[in-house]
Structure formats: C-alpha cells, structure tokens
Amino acid sequence: MAACSSFPHQQGPLWLMGVKINRRRRITSGSADEEPVSIWLTEVRPNVMSAASKVVLGVSVLLTLGTVAAVHLNQAWDRERLREGVVQDLERxxxxxxxxxxLEEQRxxxxxxEEExxxxxxxxxxxxT
Known part of the structure; x- marks a missing residue:
C-alpha cells in the first residue's frame, strides 16, 4: 500500500487513518530541459498495537466483563432476597x-x-349460710 505526499512533513492524515509510516523514498523525474519534479512515496503498514497496549486493553475488557457479571449476580441475589422476604412476611x-x-380462645x-x-x-x- 503506497500513499503519495508532496510534502514529507505532512504525516498527520496518515496517523489519523491508523497507519504507521515505515519508510520514505524520494522520486525525482524530469528531463534536462525541464525542471525536476519531486514527490515523496511513503510506504505505510497498518498500525500494530504494542504489547503494553494489548495488556491494557485485555485488563480493561476483563474488568468490564467482571463488573457486568458482578452486577448481574448482585441483581439476581437481590431478587432472591426480595422473594424470600415476601415469603417470610406471609409466614409472619x-x-x-x-x-x-x-389468644381469643384463651380469653x-x-x-x-372465672364464671365457674x-x-x-x-x-x-x-x-x-
């Protein structure tokens, strides 16, 4: 994959697109009578995540999944306690x-x-008497 850029210092859009510059080559064309035209060819490769980024992403995903599971279990336990509370109220x-x-029988x-x-x-x- 190659991208053309006439100014080598303009790397912003390449970084915004998620690509990382690998190396650059300058190509000059033109004959002796013409003014030479220079363009910069930049070889790009997909941005590869570093090991630290992968670890951070993995930990974030695990913490998120753990939080979701904990909330789900907590809600299930709360619902069960509510049901038990209703049953206990009915028994009470x-x-x-x-x-x-x-008490009425004893009265x-x-x-x-007392009458007897x-x-x-x-x-x-x-x-x-």
Whole structure:
C-alpha cells in the first residue's frame, strides 16, 4: 500500500487513518530541459498495537466483563432476597393470625373459668349460710 505526499512533513492524515509510516523514498523525474519534479512515496503498514497496549486493553475488557457479571449476580441475589422476604412476611402474617386465634380462645376459656369459680364461690357461700 503506497500513499503519495508532496510534502514529507505532512504525516498527520496518515496517523489519523491508523497507519504507521515505515519508510520514505524520494522520486525525482524530469528531463534536462525541464525542471525536476519531486514527490515523496511513503510506504505505510497498518498500525500494530504494542504489547503494553494489548495488556491494557485485555485488563480493561476483563474488568468490564467482571463488573457486568458482578452486577448481574448482585441483581439476581437481590431478587432472591426480595422473594424470600415476601415469603417470610406471609409466614409472619399466618403466625400472627394463629396467635390471635389462640389468644381469643384463651380469653374465652379464662371467662369460663372465672364464671365457674364465681359460681363455685356462690355455691359455697349459699351452703355456708
């Protein structure tokens, strides 16, 4: 792949396109009566990443994937905890209903026991008199 440039110091566009200059050659043409024309031929090759760049890219990709996986797992654990919380709330409500039912039964039994005691005391008092 060759690119032509009439000014050797203009390398900007080549770098912007992601190519790296490998070497340059100057070609001069023209006969003795004509003024010579010079152009610069530049051989370019694709920009190859350095080892440090590859390491940085690899670490960045791994950290990104790790972060995405961690967030995904964290969301899954949060959803599971929310489901467990709902189940525990339902169990708590059922226990509360059962406790209220048992409390009401005990109140009724206590009233019956107090009535029986009162009747028993009334009988004892009526027998003593």
């Amino acid at each position: 409500v059922e226990r509360k209903k059962e406790n209220l039912r048992l 009724i039994l206590t009233r019956h026991l 005691r009162r009747r028993g005391e009334e009988r004892l008092q009526s027998q003593d």
